[in-house]
Amino acid sequence: MKGKKTERRKDVVYLHGFQRMKFTPSLSGPCLKVETWLRMAGVKYEFVDASKSGQRSKYGQLPFVELNGTEIADSNIIIQRLARQFNADLDADLSPEQQAVALTISRMVEEHTKWSEPFIALDTTEIKDYKFSYFVLCFLKVMQTKLYHQGVGRHSKTEVYQLGNADIRALSALLGDKPFLMGTKPTTVDASVFGQLAQVVYTQLPSPHRQVIINSCDNLLDYCDRIKDQFYPDWELLCAEGH
Numbered sequence: 001m002k003g004k005k006t007e008r009r010k011d012v013v014y015l016h017g018f019q020r021m022k023f024t025p026s027l028s029g030p031c032l033k034v035e036t037w038l039r040m041a042g043v044k045y046e047f048v049d050a051s052k053s054g055q056r057s058k059y060g061q062l063p064f065v066e067l068n069g070t071e072i073a074d075s076n077i078i079i080q081r082l083a084r085q086f087n088a089d090l091d092a093d094l095s096p097e098q099q100a101v102a103l104t105i106s107r108m109v110e111e112h113t114k115w116s117e118p119f120i121a122l123d124t125t126e127i128k129d130y131k132f133s134y135f136v137l138c139f140l141k142v143m144q145t146k147l148y149h150q151g152v153g154r155h156s157k158t159e160v161y162q163l164g165n166a167d168i169r170a171l172s173a174l175l176g177d178k179p180f181l182m183g184t185k186p187t188t189v190d191a192s193v194f195g196q197l198a199q200v201v202y203t204q205l206p207s208p209h210r211q212v213i214i215n216s217c218d219n220l221l222d223y224c225d226r227i228k229d230q231f232y233p234d235w236e237l238l239c240a241e242g243h
Contacts, residue, residue: 013038013045013082014066016055020241023203025232029110030075031063033195037079039231040186041088079188090187098182102189105174105181109196113167161208168209171197172217179226186227194227202228 008014015038017031026032038045048055050062057064057073064073067085072078083089091099171193180186181193200209201224213220228235 008066008069010068011044012067013043014048015045015063016048016050016053016057016065017063019049019051020238021203022239022242024198025235025238025242027199027203028062029196029199031195032198033191034063034065034075034078036194036227036231037090037188037191038082040090040191041083041086043082043086043088079191083188090185090191093185094182094187101174102182102187105171106189106192108167108170109193113164113171113196164209165212168200168212168217168220172213172220175219175223177219180223186231190227194224197224198228 015031015035017026017035018028021027024032025035035045035047045065050056056062058071059073061073063075063078064071065078065082066072067082072081091102094102175181178184180190182189197220200207201213201221232238
């Protein structure tokens with residue numbers, strides 16, 4: 001029954017997110033970010049499809065998690081709280097300077113880069129031949145309003161693409177030839193960046209950002225594949241749930 005809660009197990013994180021999609025486990029960058037962090041940190045969790053449960057956080061948003069009867073909302077707060085709860089701080093070995101750089105990258109991706117990709121999806125001249133589920137169409141309609149209020153939706157298509165492409169090139173330069181953004185081990189910023197880049201790299205929509213990655217920032221392709229292969233051996237199975 002929609003909205004009915006099932007019995008929760010002790011010390012298991014219940015991650016409430018948007019339904020699985022055909023090309024990525026989540027259409028939402030923040031939802032995929034939290035799920036990726038959980039896998040990187042080795043924290044036991046179960047996914048709850050909010051489109052079936054009808055549940056939202058106390059703020060009316062996704063993702064949120066439940067842990068031992070406590071609800072935690074907002075992807076950044078979720079990760080901070082769970083890192084303390086499970087002694088799973090992926091950033092413990094970073095210097096203060098590295099932590100500052102990682103925070104700056106996360107803020108760029110989550111507060112700027114992420115707004116340009118939904119703009120592309122809302123460009124109906126680009127996606128007129130693509131068939132979307134009712135859920136996705138509703139999601140895009142909500143994003144259209146958010147984009148306008150955020151400011152990106154008031155710019156021309158060319159301007160939005162240029163701004164997003166500049167972020168993509170900056171990420172590529174920061175990554176260089178390292179396996180992960182901060183070095184040889186994944187940290188929280190990698191979960192943040194992957195959550196967003198996966199929407200560009202794996203969602204089969206015509207995208208100028210994807211073309212920039214393929215043509216001149218292919219280290220980001222390897223980066224995404226590295227994270228997907230290492231932490232999502234079940235990627236295809238998860239995406240199959242979205243068919």
